[in-house]
Amino acid sequence: MTPAFEALADDALLLRFGNAIEQIHNTRALAVARRLRERQPPWLRDVVPAYASLAVFFDCDSIDDADPHALVAAVLRNCLDAGTEADEAHARTVDIPVCYDHSMAPDLAEAADELGLGIEELIHRHCAADYTVAMIGFAPGFPYLLGLPESLTLPRLATPRTRVPAGSVAIGGNQTGIYPRESPGGWRLLGRTPLALFDPARTAPSLLAPGDRVRFQRIGLAAFERMASS
């Protein structure tokens, strides 16, 4: 599929690379988003990369052109032409401590069972993988991570939970994510991080940004308690 542009709003343009959760589409979306931010066009309000697309929000009054959507599309084509390889040199890697203690991992044993793995092996594989923040959505600071090993793919819960605790690290389908805030959710809960994923009062409100690399680091219950209270 060739990249397709669509007007998303009077002040927003969508660029779509595909309609599947595939690394290749996401890499392109992240690269174009990065290149557009580097150019700092005066009309840029926000650039929102997603699994297989990105949206650009612009200020209509700052674009001196009869057709702002066409102008933004031209700039995006330019960014595309500049290359859409992953930015290994500048990607930030964030280590996220995760406690897999059974008290914080209500679905861990069952998930291991369904996958035909031991609990230790499941934790090991979850920690050994390298993830990329494909996009942030669902809730402020909620990272959708790509990179879950195929051997850990499981269907979502048949009945979503009404209450998933903040910090829960979860898998659903071929995705893995972290709930910043207590909310409903249908993914399998494997553990919990003591880090605050989102705090609107921080200089960097979201712990993670699209394009970040993520690694999970196993911690024990004592370390969790210590970090959660600090």
Next chain:
Amino acid sequence: MTSVSITHWEVIAPGALTTVQDRGREGWRHLGVARAGALDLDAAMLANELLGNSPDAAVLALSLQGPTLRLPQAAMIAITGAMVVATSNGIALPGHRPIAVPAGELKLTGIRAGIRAWLAVAGGFDAPSLMGSRSTDLRGGFGGMEGRALRVGDRLPVVASTIAEIATPRIAAWWIGNDDPAFDDHRPIRFVASASVHAKALAKRPWQVSPNSNRQGIRLQGEALAGAGPGRVSEPVAIGSIQLPPDGQPIVLLADAQTMGGYDLLGHVIAADLPRLAQAGPGATLAFAPVDIDEARRIGLRHRQQQARTALAIRQRLAMPS
């Protein structure tokens, strides 16, 4: 001689859903943060203009039923949006003009000819500025008054420019409304259709606003639209995006909506018609009419020019002796 201080208005009755809002948070959608802010920015900013406030000042957003507030001292206020039954110590107050109200009870009750209104105070309501805005993000649970709607007993901080105490309201003899939209305007809501083959079908029948609508979106009820697919991979959505869930009942996204969506998109409501969507209450009938993107652009430009002219007229009037 005026001096600036923080005073607190006591919330006697909170109203149906009263929140602190300003223009909202722009530029954070990539972190999953909705814009929030007033659903009708034009009307909310008009309230600020009428008081000579900065456009960044926070106002109270009222819906269906307004709050009752106790003011410790006199204040300059303005009410915009739909028609509100408003009184100051029992004396009726009109909308769309600056009013000096005395200390005592400011009561905003039924809202008619629309469901939303905005109350501004000279100086603005105070709330921590988070990510560049004082707006309440109800879904995210932050901003405004502790990330939630007002409750009985809340003490609402106001950056008050103290004015001389008065016995009864002083109501400006002039007023200025929103020329566009009129809230009893029944013209169709204009939208730009997406590439979806089903997009234009939206315009073929009337829709009712479901009682399940809220600040995240207006849920439409009617004969289900055929052709809703299983959805797509989550991709960015915008305020005004028209989603088609599998049940065939479209949803139009408003300021508090999630930043990503996986439903098929039928298109988007043009910016100039978003204010009218903010006034569409449960049971209201909405019709939709497609416009092409060039037409949407022309309407948007005219709309912004009209807003700028209105603001200019108010500033000139405020500069005149009263």
